[in-house]
């Protein structure tokens with residue numbers, strides 16, 4: 001059946017807007033290197049899955065404002081410019097989300113795991129597992145940009 005008990009098809013659900021930060025290290029020549037993944041804390045859906053840090057927009061916030069707030073709250077860092085990169089709508093059983101991925105190259109402060117999450121700087125293929133379904137397309141975009149062939153992560 002394509003419709004739920006509410007009579008709405010899953011794709012009719014209004015997406016929740018989510019700001020996601022893709023923190024990327026750059027070398028002196030500006031070449032992109034490792035990127036930061038964090039594990040989802042206990043108590044959230046998909047606890048233990050690896051994702052890019054971020055969270056839902058609050059009322060009246062722009063993507064950049066939400067990202068700045070979330071990364072301060074979750075990681076204790078203050079980000080510089082957020083560069084809009086890609087957008088993706090994902091349908092999960094718990095929610096339909098529109099993910100606004102922004103690349104971030106500059107930040108200040110020491111990383112603090114304020115939600116008891118774990119962080120890992122990663123390259124392709126990603127070593128941590130499992131990765132969140134919404135993370136896999138991002139790894140594909142990185143693979144394209146970096147001419148990486150072969151798997152991007154462990155199943």
Ligand SMILES: Nc1nc2c([nH]c(=O)n2[C@H]2C[C@H](O)[C@@H](COP(=O)(O)OP(=O)(O)OP(=O)(O)O)O2)c(=O)[nH]1
Nearest residue numbers: 018020051052053054055056090095097132134135
């Ligand atoms: N942060 C983040 N969320 C992602 C990614 N990929 C992906 O599908 N999502 C989904 C998972 C969640 O359904 C949603 C983000 O919601 P969340 O629960 O982490 O946000 P939040 O920190 O504002 O949570 P809360 O205050 O409501 O507990 O987006 C990603 O790379 N990063």
